[in-house]
Structure formats: structure tokens, C-alpha cells
Amino acid sequence: MTDTWVEGAAGSLFDVDNLPWGVFSRGGEDPRVGVRIGDLVLDVAPVAAAEMLDVHHVFEERSLNPLMAEGRQVRASLRTWLTGLLTDETERDLVEPHLVPLADVTLHLPVEVADYVDFYASLDHASNVGRIFRPDAEALLPNWRHLPVGYHGRAGTVVASGTGVVRPQGQRKAPSDQQPTYGPSTRLDIEAELGFVVGSPSVQGDRVSVASFADHVFGLVGLNDWSARDIQAWEYVPLGPFLGKSFATSVSHWVTPLEALDAAWVDLPGQDPTPLPYLAEGGPRGLDIDIEVELNGTVVSRPPYRSMYWSPAQMLAHLTVNGASLRTGDLFASGTVSGPERDQRGSFLELSWGGSEPFDGGRTFLEDGDTVTLRYTAPGTAGGRIALGEVTGTVVPAR
Amino acid sequence: MTDTWVEGAAGSLFDVDNLPWGVFSRGGEDPRVGVRIGDLVLDVAPVAAAEMLDVHHVFEERSLNPLMAEGRQVRASLRTWLTGLLTDETERDLVEPHLVPLADVTLHLPVEVADYVDFYASLDHASNVGRIFRPDAEALLPNWRHLPVGYHGRAGTVVASGTGVVRPQGQRKAPSDQQPTYGPSTRLDIEAELGFVVGSPSVQGDRVSVASFADHVFGLVGLNDWSARDIQAWEYVPLGPFLGKSFATSVSHWVTPLEALDAAWVDLPGQDPTPLPYLAEGGPRGLDIDIEVELNGTVVSRPPYRSMYWSPAQMLAHLTVNGASLRTGDLFASGTVSGPERDQRGSFLELSWGGSEPFDGGRTFLEDGDTVTLRYTAPGTAGGRIALGEVTGTVVPAR
Structure with a gap:
């Protein structure tokens, strides 16, 4: 695996081989989807929009349900995409502005629980x-x-x-x-x-x-x-x-x-x-x-x-x-x-x-x-x- | 109680003292809220819009949940309003075009069940x-x-x-x-x-x-x-x-x-x-x-x-x-x-x-x-x- 360029993440429990999904908000903004890397949250929606991902709308939702409903193949593709973003130095200028310190966000219930x-x-x-x-x-x-x-x-x-x-x-x-x-x-x-x-x-x-x-x-x-x-x-x-x-x-x-x-x-x-x-x-x-x-x-x-x-x-x-x-x-x-x-x-x-x-x-x-x-x-x-x-x-x- | 002007409803099990709520659709249209009177379904949304009811949008939904969330007072007010519409002959011209025979509609699960x-x-x-x-x-x-x-x-x-x-x-x-x-x-x-x-x-x-x-x-x-x-x-x-x-x-x-x-x-x-x-x-x-x-x-x-x-x-x-x-x-x-x-x-x-x-x-x-x-x-x-x-x-x- 190529190391991540995100400071403090390599070798941590939230290295680039982890990348859990969650829902976060900042200030009075609506909750939306984030990915954790190190002690930072990647605000996925603007990056996905900039890269014109088909599914970019699912990251603007207040639960992971629309993302999860996309299925296994999309989940795997997104993981590959995120890994690239976070390990390729040439992506750094695009991605870094959308990394938010955990301490600056509120985390929410990530899933709208069905049964x-x-x-x-x-x-x-x-x-x-x-x-x-x-x-x-x-x-x-x-x-x-x-x-x-x-x-x-x-x-x-x-x-x-x-x-x-x-x-x-x-x-x-x-x-x-x-x-x-x-x-x-x-x-x-x-x-x-x-x-x-x-x-x-x-x-x-x-x-x-x-x-x-x-x-x-x-x-x-x-x-x-x-x-x-x-x-x-x-x-x-x-x-x-x-x-x-x-x-x-x-x-x-x-x-x-x-x-x-x-x-x-x-x-x-x-x-x-x-x-x-x-x-x-x-x-x-x-x-x-x-x-x-x-x-x-x-x-x-x-x-x-x-x-x-x-x-x-x-x-x-x-x-x-x-x-x-x-x-x-x-x-x-x-x-x-x-x-x-x-x-x-x-x-x-x-x-x-x-x-x-x-x-x-x-x-x-x-x-x-x-x-x-x-x-x-x-x-x-x-x-x-x-x-x-x-x-x-x-x-x-x-x- | 004043009799309803709806033909066949007075004295039936679905007289104007009943008025149950449901969700119906016609042809390929989206499901929406209806009220049963006799063997007819009242398509509530257009009547509520014509009468400029505050809550008219809840009748365009595909479950009763938004209507139900309005609470007890709204439910009671709507019942009074519906009773007036269906018993007052002067309302007949407004309402009658929106009464659909049960046989012409598809009925749906009325509630999005939470727990x-x-x-x-x-x-x-x-x-x-x-x-x-x-x-x-x-x-x-x-x-x-x-x-x-x-x-x-x-x-x-x-x-x-x-x-x-x-x-x-x-x-x-x-x-x-x-x-x-x-x-x-x-x-x-x-x-x-x-x-x-x-x-x-x-x-x-x-x-x-x-x-x-x-x-x-x-x-x-x-x-x-x-x-x-x-x-x-x-x-x-x-x-x-x-x-x-x-x-x-x-x-x-x-x-x-x-x-x-x-x-x-x-x-x-x-x-x-x-x-x-x-x-x-x-x-x-x-x-x-x-x-x-x-x-x-x-x-x-x-x-x-x-x-x-x-x-x-x-x-x-x-x-x-x-x-x-x-x-x-x-x-x-x-x-x-x-x-x-x-x-x-x-x-x-x-x-x-x-x-x-x-x-x-x-x-x-x-x-x-x-x-x-x-x-x-x-x-x-x-x-x-x-x-x-x-x-x-x-x-x-x-x-």
C-alpha cells in the first residue's frame, strides 16, 4: 500500500486502509457524509462534485442510507477512488481544503435504522x-x-x-x-x-x-x-x-x-x-x-x-x-x-x-x-x- | 348529523361518520391521500388546494405519515372540513369531480411503518x-x-x-x-x-x-x-x-x-x-x-x-x-x-x-x-x- 499524504494518519488506527463512513456537520450546516482519515474528516460531497462522480448526490444526505443503497460495487469503487485521493500527492491540492479536524465537527447517527x-x-x-x-x-x-x-x-x-x-x-x-x-x-x-x-x-x-x-x-x-x-x-x-x-x-x-x-x-x-x-x-x-x-x-x-x-x-x-x-x-x-x-x-x-x-x-x-x-x-x-x-x-x- | 349528498353513502358502513384515510393511485399516477365515502374515494389534494388549506401538501404524499404528523387538532379540523364538504349541497360542484369509484383505483400500504x-x-x-x-x-x-x-x-x-x-x-x-x-x-x-x-x-x-x-x-x-x-x-x-x-x-x-x-x-x-x-x-x-x-x-x-x-x-x-x-x-x-x-x-x-x-x-x-x-x-x-x-x-x- 502507498502511504497517505494526510499528516498524522499513516500508521494510526485510522490509516488509509480503514476509511470508515460517517455523518457530520459544521456550525449550523446540514449534516452530510464524511470519511475519517487520521483525526480528520473528509467532506466528500465537494470533492465528488468536483470530480463529477455519478453518485455525488449521496454525500449531501444526512444519513448513509442513500450511499449504502448504491450497493457493493459502488462501495468498492468509492473505496478505490478515496484511496487514490488520499495517497496520490497530485490530488492533495484538490482534497486538502476539504479535510476538517474532528474537533471542529459534530458527528451524528450515521444510519437511518430500518429494522x-x-x-x-x-x-x-x-x-x-x-x-x-x-x-x-x-x-x-x-x-x-x-x-x-x-x-x-x-x-x-x-x-x-x-x-x-x-x-x-x-x-x-x-x-x-x-x-x-x-x-x-x-x-x-x-x-x-x-x-x-x-x-x-x-x-x-x-x-x-x-x-x-x-x-x-x-x-x-x-x-x-x-x-x-x-x-x-x-x-x-x-x-x-x-x-x-x-x-x-x-x-x-x-x-x-x-x-x-x-x-x-x-x-x-x-x-x-x-x-x-x-x-x-x-x-x-x-x-x-x-x-x-x-x-x-x-x-x-x-x-x-x-x-x-x-x-x-x-x-x-x-x-x-x-x-x-x-x-x-x-x-x-x-x-x-x-x-x-x-x-x-x-x-x-x-x-x-x-x-x-x-x-x-x-x-x-x-x-x-x-x-x-x-x-x-x-x-x-x-x-x-x-x-x-x-x-x-x-x-x-x-x- | 346532516345526511351526505354522496349517492349510496348514507346509511352504509362508510357513511359520513366514518371517513377513513388511505393512499390510492389511478393509472400510472403517483399514490396520494384519499378518504373513503360509500364506495368512492375522495381525491383530497385538489380540493384542499382549491380551498387553500395550509396543509394541502400532505395530501400529495405517498403515505399518511406527513398528515398524521400534523397532530390531533389538525386531524379534528380536517374531519370537520370533510364533513362539511360531503354534507353541504353547495360544495357538491367543487367536490364531486374528485370522487373516484373504488373500482377505478389501486389502494396502497397507507402508513410508512416506523416500529x-x-x-x-x-x-x-x-x-x-x-x-x-x-x-x-x-x-x-x-x-x-x-x-x-x-x-x-x-x-x-x-x-x-x-x-x-x-x-x-x-x-x-x-x-x-x-x-x-x-x-x-x-x-x-x-x-x-x-x-x-x-x-x-x-x-x-x-x-x-x-x-x-x-x-x-x-x-x-x-x-x-x-x-x-x-x-x-x-x-x-x-x-x-x-x-x-x-x-x-x-x-x-x-x-x-x-x-x-x-x-x-x-x-x-x-x-x-x-x-x-x-x-x-x-x-x-x-x-x-x-x-x-x-x-x-x-x-x-x-x-x-x-x-x-x-x-x-x-x-x-x-x-x-x-x-x-x-x-x-x-x-x-x-x-x-x-x-x-x-x-x-x-x-x-x-x-x-x-x-x-x-x-x-x-x-x-x-x-x-x-x-x-x-x-x-x-x-x-x-x-x-x-x-x-x-x-x-x-x-x-x-x-
Whole structure:
């Protein structure tokens, strides 16, 4: 790879082999599409207009959806074009005036989320939750190794990194309580996840195969699926989590395009039993992404994404096997990423073992004012590492 | 009430006390907003433009969302305006050229659905399902009488009445099977429901009280929540229904505005125990709406909406109690409406008692080619009855 001429970018986590997409604004201007390089944002629209790109209008929009809807070939062509702009010194005079320091912009929710689906794809997480909630039974339910268990979440409460998260109120009843009570959640939690954003839609009644993953998925976001465990525990039978999740889901400002992760694909840890053919064709693969969970400035966990049981391509194939269509902007998330070690658990529920084993000097669940930041890195295509979008949020007292 | 001058409308189920909203098109023209009167559709945009209504642009849109976003006062004002147009003979010359026979138009999905939530608010339905699936346990789960149980469905697969429903494929495993198998659902079902469409949004972190129901809900649709019971039974623990539901949900072409149902409110059958205060304030009420379930031309069930345990206002208050925001176009549904009698059950699961008691001369679940139509009527404000939007669909063989 040729080095970039952008100062400070070469060798950083946002080198020219990364180039995530986002939506930014300056001053009172309308939000529009940007690409991150180093600690700068490239204002793509004027450069694309100057170079008379067919698709230059998609960069003037306030979400990535129109860009994502252009499909895989356009995404790849734009990546080649951007790489040229940022590595060829002769382009510098054209491009440099449109590089804006990150500190001078406001970043926005990058995607207009269509449907949001959350999976449950970590064997360690599902096993931990099973042991915590059902200590006398099998940790895994009978269906877990046969299909990627998932459910729909609330798309309208997906917020951008940095948005305050109001502690939810609601109804809960501990097994020892006679009656349910109402009040602010006392078991507010995080879930460290990875999110996958759909670019190209599919037709209702059709299926998207495991092998077609890259034809439909545009890129990846960091994702924190905030969870109120007390509300969730009381409400979730028989129709699943609802208000314990629907108050807020935070995603990163930056969407890492699939091509930036070409060097991050690894074999899955192994699946036993072999899944049904619709989940197996095309060789499902995992992603070697390291996650850090930071609480008020201290790293409290390092979940390894490569330990996930179900692959993202299997999740997508399962999601559509019944003919459910995809729309541009659909978001599906991995579920909590937890590794086999104690310091690899992706939720406070697991880190504190249901609240019974305080961690990090006495913590169990989230307190008002706590800030949680999730950071993600992966091998880049140039031999170093790239950062995916980080996602952060601070707990605001209940209203 | 003054009679309408529109021929054939007075005394019909679509008299001037009804006036549901929809989206229609003629020939190759763009879809736009219409109002039904008798067997005619009023093309509202040109009349509103001629009368220089402030909001005339909302009638040129291809969904009701911009109209619905205008809020409760505008909705009420427009109803008064429309009633005047259709009852005052002096308006006839202006209006009549814009009345189009239903037979000459194509009707479309009326709402761009934001988030879709499905509740489980019928005591008889929840009890029947409990008895069928868990014959040796309490029919109702412990939380059921304390909160309206609900979950998020897939907004992107909500389709307009008349759209063919492709039989879903998927994974299922009967208790007697050793391993799960893959194939077309063999237990395809309907759920006769009522849907509520949100017009005015709310702010994330806030709550919508029971008393604020009419400030946020625009109107009602007929809704069939198609369900694949075999897929659902295998997948639904612990995160709830997913692919057993997400392949298709059908809604009526017509959205009945809340004001048309002013005479339909009735007391709930009764709630024991008394719900927590956030579900009680403002006096929750039920709706006296009769439903007919028609299979291939024969009425097989007549579920009474007035038998529902939880009120629509309680569902909305619960949905937002954790601070989850509402968006224009949010759709929430009642869950299957079933009354206490056998011929009042709103699903084939219940009508055939889990497939063990065939009904209607040997039927259990849906066969390819079956057409199901749900029809809804309620007391109108003029002393007669009004029809809500019917919803129909035909089962298409699996692809």
C-alpha cells in the first residue's frame, strides 16, 4: 500500500486502509457524509462534485442510507477512488481544503435504522446467562446450537455514541417480592456487541444465502445494547425482552466498510452439531476483532469477537430464511460478546455474576453518572491494526 | 348529523361518520391521500388546494405519515372540513369531480411503518395458548395480569391487505423429533388483531400517560399477524417470537381516525389485580368492535374486541414507560383477539385446539391458496354502524 499524504494518519488506527463512513456537520450546516482519515474528516460531497462522480448526490444526505443503497460495487469503487485521493500527492491540492479536524465537527447517527434485530450468538454469554438465571438446569436451551437465536428490538431508540442514556423506569418483581413494584431500574447494564448494517435490500419471500453476505452488508458499527435486567427478568416470558431493552441502543458514529476487514476473517471456533444446510453453505467465518469495555476510564473487560459461535453471515441467512425482506438501513447485532475468561465478559450481569460477585472494586450494575465506552480494533489490510467506531454513553438519572 | 349528498353513502358502513384515510393511485399516477365515502374515494389534494388549506401538501404524499404528523387538532379540523364538504349541497360542484369509484383505483400500504410492536392483550387468547402449550401448568404466566405483555415485530414486512403471503420456510422441531428439520411451515396460522397507528411523536426519556392516548394515536387498522406455529414453537425461548412472525403482517388499506370511534368506547371487562398507577390513571377503556374471520368465503369465527383485558391506552403507556420514544408511523397491535366462546377464537391454533380438533369441516392450519379476510365493524357516531378497514390475504406456496 502507498502511504497517505494526510499528516498524522499513516500508521494510526485510522490509516488509509480503514476509511470508515460517517455523518457530520459544521456550525449550523446540514449534516452530510464524511470519511475519517487520521483525526480528520473528509467532506466528500465537494470533492465528488468536483470530480463529477455519478453518485455525488449521496454525500449531501444526512444519513448513509442513500450511499449504502448504491450497493457493493459502488462501495468498492468509492473505496478505490478515496484511496487514490488520499495517497496520490497530485490530488492533495484538490482534497486538502476539504479535510476538517474532528474537533471542529459534530458527528451524528450515521444510519437511518430500518429494522433492528439483536442476536445471542456468543456461546460463553448464553451459557453464563443460563447458569445465572437457571442454575439448576442445562445452561443452554435446546435450540441454541441449532440456530442463531434472535429477536427484534426498537429501531426508533437507536442513538448515536455520546447520547446520554436516561435510566429507565418500569415494572419489576424479584422472585422474593410478593407484588411487582414501579421505579427506576436498579440493575442497569451494558451489552458489548458488534452491529452489522445492511446496504442492499432483498425481496420479500426470497432468502439471502450465507454466501451472499457481502452483497447485502455495507459495514460494521460498535454497539451497546443497554439493558435493564430487573425489568427484563419480569417481562420476558413468553414473548422475549421488550422494555428492558427498548429505551436506548447506542451505536458508533463511524461505519467501517466490510472491505476494511478483509484481513480480519478467521475460522469460527467450531460448531457442533453441524448446522442445517441453509446455515452452512459458503463456509461461515468469524471476525478477529478485539473489544475493550471501559468504565469511567478503566478497562474492565476485553471480549474477543473471534470467540463467537455463530457467524454474521449465518445470522443474516437465518434472519431471511423465512422470506423476511431486508431494507437499506437494517441493523443486526451479534448479541453480547463474551469470551471464556472472567475478564472477557461483555456485560455487568456476567462480570458481577448476577450481582453476587462485585468487580472492579465493588461494582455490580451501572450507577448514575457512569460512562461506558466500547472500543474495537482489528487487523487492517496493510499489516497494522484499524479501529472500528467506538461507542460511548453516560447514564443520566431517571426522569 | 346532516345526511351526505354522496349517492349510496348514507346509511352504509362508510357513511359520513366514518371517513377513513388511505393512499390510492389511478393509472400510472403517483399514490396520494384519499378518504373513503360509500364506495368512492375522495381525491383530497385538489380540493384542499382549491380551498387553500395550509396543509394541502400532505395530501400529495405517498403515505399518511406527513398528515398524521400534523397532530390531533389538525386531524379534528380536517374531519370537520370533510364533513362539511360531503354534507353541504353547495360544495357538491367543487367536490364531486374528485370522487373516484373504488373500482377505478389501486389502494396502497397507507402508513410508512416506523416500529411495530405486538401485544398479547386478550385474556382468552393468552389462556388458550397457555393451556395448549403447557397443559400441566397455570394457563397464565405470573406477569400477565400485571402488565400488557408485548414484543417488537418486523416493520419492514408489514404489507397492505391483498398482498399474497408466501408460506415461510424454516427450522422446526416437534418434541417427538430427534433433530430439527428444514422446510415449509406446516402450521401456518392467522392472528385476528386490531392495530393502532401513532401520529404524534414523543421524546426519548419521556413517558406517554394513559390519558394522553388520543394526543398520540391517529387511528386504527385491521391487522392479521400471520404466524408459523412450528417455527415459532422451536425458536421462541428465551428471546420470543422471531421468524415465526417476521415473514409478513397484513394491515388494512384504510386507517379509521380515532374520532370515528367516539361511540365505540366501553368499559373493560375488569382488571384484577388493579394495575400499577402508571397503567390506571385516566380510566382505561375498551372498544366495542366486532370482528369476523372469513376463510375462503365462510365466517369461521367472530372475535369480540370488547372482551380484551388490556386497553389500547394501557398498551401505549406501557410501551413508553421506560422512556422509549414514539415516532410518526409507529404501529402497535392488540395481539390475537379471542372471546370466551369457541366460535370467538382469533387464531386457527385455538380454533383447532393446537391441531387436535379440526374445525369448519376438517380444517386445522392454513393450506396453500387459502384466503383469509378479517372484517371489523363498530357503532358509529350517527347511531348506525361503521366498518373499519378489512384485511385480506391469500397463502402462496413456499418458494
